[in-house]
Amino acid sequence: MPDRSVHSVITSPPYWRKRRYLPTDHPDADKEIGQEPSPGEFLATLLSITDELWRVVRDDGTIWVNLGDTAAGSGGAGGDYNEGGDRAGQNRWKAASWPTDGMAAERGFPLRKSTCWIPELFGASLAYGRNLLTGDPCRQWVVRPKVTWCKPRVTPGQCDDRFRTATELIVWAAKRRDYYFDAAAIAQERADSGNRTRAGPGPRPGGRGRGPPGGPPRQPNHQGLRSRPATRGCHRSTGGSSTRPATTAPTSPRSRPS
Structure with missing residues (x-):
């Protein structure tokens, strides 16, 4: 290849x-x-x-x-x-x-x-x-x-x-470090409000706040992926019948991964 x-x-x-x-x-x-x-x-x-x-x-x-x-x-x-x-x-x-x-x-x-x-x-x-x-x-x-x-x-x-x-x-x-990661594509709806939670304004590399190569800059958004309200900065997005991978995501700038 x-x-x-x-x-x-x-x-x-x-x-x-x-x-x-x-x-x-x-x-x-x-x-x-x-x-x-x-x-x-x-x-x-x-x-x-x-x-x-x-x-x-x-x-x-x-x-x-x-x-x-x-x-x-x-x-x-x-x-x-x-x-x-x-x-x-x-x-x-x-x-x-x-x-x-x-x-x-x-x-x-x-x-x-x-x-x-x-x-x-x-x-x-x-x-x-x-x-x-x-x-x-x-x-x-x-x-x-x-x-x-x-x-x-x-x-x-x-x-x-x-x-x-x-x-x-x-x-x-x-x-x-600036790999491509489309967090918005896998955002889940919050159970408390029904509003769609977005982890960013669109496709962007992980942790760098930039779009695809050659694209416009992206503004970082620290909203985490979650299916119900997070506590103390992160939440495992798993459920009894879900087959989605379990992971954690930041909910504030202070907990944002490097």
């Missing part, structure tokens, strides 16, 4: 040690994203992809990457298993492939049953310009506040000693 030709990338790569999309005897089975032998190597794969995205995304563009996590030592095929415990055509990872507790830290693994925290590590690695598990450098992005996808219908399955996972993380990042 040509350099700087894409406005935005929205993607959800395979999660680590969750599913196999190719038969195990396929010659390219080991090249699938998500089949890496360790969390650090999986993170390296994701960061190599975002390094390439840096080339094709415009300077005012953004990337949005949805990632789910993995419980250490378990793996699985996505949750909706057949009677034998496997999803059709997909193999479960065996706990035997996980290092013993005494070797986990030395080999770069969490203890069995621990959450791997891969989505958070991915976002933090983009922010710091370094694979936080291996130390290898990568492109440094402007990482914006995380977006939480709240799922009203969660995957069924056995859950005896933890809360059922009903959210996934969306990592949102830009190449520079």
